[in-house]
Amino acid sequence: MFRSSDHDPLAAAIAPPKNESPAARAARLRAEAEARRVSDEIDEQLKLDRVARRRQRPCVKVLLLGQSESGKSTTLKNFQLQYARETWLEERSSWRAIIQLNLIRSIVTLLDLISEALATTSPFDTSPPPLTEKHRLLRLRLAPLRGVQQDLQRRLGAAAVEESTDPGPGGVLPRPSEFAVRSRDGWRSALERFRTRPQDAQENARAADARVRKAAEVTGVVVGCAEDMRALWEDSAVQEMLRRKKIRMEEEPGFFLDDIERIATKDYEPSDNDVIRARLRTLGVQEYSFWVEQGGHEWLMYDVGGTRSSRAHWYPYFDDMDAIIFLAPISSFDERLREDRRVNRLEDTYMLWQTLCSLQMLSKTQIILFLNKCDLLEQKLRAGVRVRTHVPSFGDRSNEVETVKKYFQSHFKEIARQHSPEQRRYYVHLTSVIDTRSTAATLRTVEDGILRNSLRRADLL
Template sequence: MSQRSRISCRLPGRARTAARKQSSSTGSSCSSLSLRADPVATEAAQRASDSIDEDIKKEAARRQAARRREVKGVHGWSFRSSVSEDIGQVILLGQAESGKSTLQKQLQLYYASHTLDAERPSWRIVVYANLIKAVRTVLEELEYEFSLARIEYPWPEHGASPGSGPTDVGAQNEINELRRALLPLISLEGSLSSELSDGIAFVGTRHASLFPPRQALFTRPGTRPLADLHRSHGAVVATNRAAQVLGTTVHVIEALWRHRSVGHLLHLRKLRLDESGTSFLNQVQRISKPDYVPSTDDVLHVRLQTVGVIEHSIKVNIASGVYIWKIYDVSGIYLEEDPLTNRVSDSLQLLTSVCANPLLKNAQMILLLNKTDILRRKLEAGIQIRDYITSYGARANNFSTAAEYFRTHFLAAYKKKDVFGRTLYIHFTSMLDVYATQVILASMEDLIMRRHIAQAGLV
């Protein structure tokens, strides 16, 4: 077959019809035309053929992309379409203790609450471990303050310190008695953390109450699923033992938590417990009951440090179909080089690093500025933002002004570093507030689904 004949036979649709008309008007077949074809016509035909080949390649690529489409997200979603199912990928990035694991639990609660219900018995051991860690931290901080008081005020031989207060001899004797009564409970921390980390137990020091803990309860890749813990013999034994000892020492824990020395440290902000410790100490009576099952609020409050990357899968039923969401919880990194580095500055550096990463150029970026409840409490207590962030200047020291400042600041830093022209969506959150967080999740779901549908060519 001649060059012209080959071309005309490959022309689809209207182009093929036009070729047939041209052929019939000359009274010759495609083959006879090719014998008299001049070089100019042949070159033009070749260009047309090449153009068609390119169109076919593009169409094949489009169809392949339709079968396997990705819309990746950082603190957001990415969808991979296939014939059998749509897979959404959620990558959670942020500082240590920024709320990534809590967000994962909020997603689980919002889209697959039945899976969270199935895990509730297994969360008991984590709650007990967090509570015992909080008790130990309180005792360590008290001992540290008492040692400072002994250095500052050397006591007479008869043992009476000058004056009376939260660090006098009487207070120290009371705390020592409480410590002795709590030793059986504190001794269980190692076995609980060992069960949670597959045989590797880490116990922190007093610095854990002042700075982000370097050593803490953690879960790491390859460990058994949390839902299986209540079926593990070792975990069951450790949990039941902790529940038994907790039931016999609950009144001692309450006495320690209400002690004037502890109140003094809390007032001076020298004792900084994490959110789980404060919450569980306030509710120790409920937690110490024999039939205790962790509530949703308890599950959101627990602190279980992530090491490495943990993958969670959730089946999500949305009006447009069923999706499998794979959530990747990436462990945060503590600022080992300088634990006093401002967290806002560190967050800005992390954001700009992520948005400039070419591996994430197709990612949908959603920035969640978490722990607004803590910011509100600090502002209400009179803490001045400008004392820690000089660029805040003379702005009003209230939440609405601070929120707008942080939004503008992060958005400006993002636009400066992002070279891919993406929109950054910013939300202020408190991951412990179930209702408020789920409103935000619904908003983000709508955003991502709209983009997914648009890229699928449905709108």
């Protein structure tokens, strides 16, 4: 008689033993029933766990990396604008003081440059731009802004902390020192010091009134200096001085000198774009939470300091991230690191990207590259800055915008290909993160990709 177990190894392995006694058969059946019961319980628990995980949804963790001033904080603000609109609107008016501080900082930088020029110019030297009595008068009339700057920084809990190994010609830094808030404070704590809520007034009316009066005083000084600030910035001799020193203030973070007429008013309210452009540097690591309604997921985003001394704090965050967004400011091909003037910023970014791609512990982590500050890149190229002067490997390629972008994109791709422990998909976006509209479209694409990858890792897809 034909038996399937004679030809099927699996059937033969699970077939009852030959000449099995009734007692042995009963014991075997009881063991099989118990095994089925345990297996069914395990299957049911796994099903319940899967349902619970689907209900809870995994927390999506994203780390923002890149050198200082690469656009990490601006990218974070874009995520907040896109996915945490209610919180964004609550905080937006509080950015007024920071935007005023950005504006004042730029004016004080111009005043310092004028003071230096007036102190070092010889009466017989005709080469520098002609700084006259008008500039001395503007310097005196704008002096109150220094006190306002110090007061705002004190209220923010800010400290001008910069690393530099080379102060540059004449002992003056090509770029002004920056204010920053410590990691224990961050944006939220800093902004709280400028917010006035109804419940604050109920709980402590005196403190709320003092906050309002202080804000009115600051605004009053800024408004009173508006005409002189505009005259200083638009002055032809000042513009010539900046040109000769090769200082492009319009490329600095927190640049608002072209918006003096709009910002220096009593009823000024920050726009979304103003907040995106505002500069408030944080020292250390900041964690921000967003609830993305589409899909019902909580996102935790980590913004870390990008200066060389801050990079040692990156490593502990590498082993628990769903994705890393690396920001590479490709407009910086002709710039030097603020903390070490001997190092080209683009070369430093290449080095960081190579290190990131080569880490074995990140071989399974989704890495997304933002080639950022394309708007500033276009401005430089239109102004006649030649890439090959600063990047010898660019060779004789055309200095056209699209050619330059394509070159940088292929170079980063080649670094990833050569140094990744395992070949991975290459995600790259050409961005200008101060452009909220185009960045919103990019973020939607990034969000979908990160979320799918996160669900796949959590075994939900």
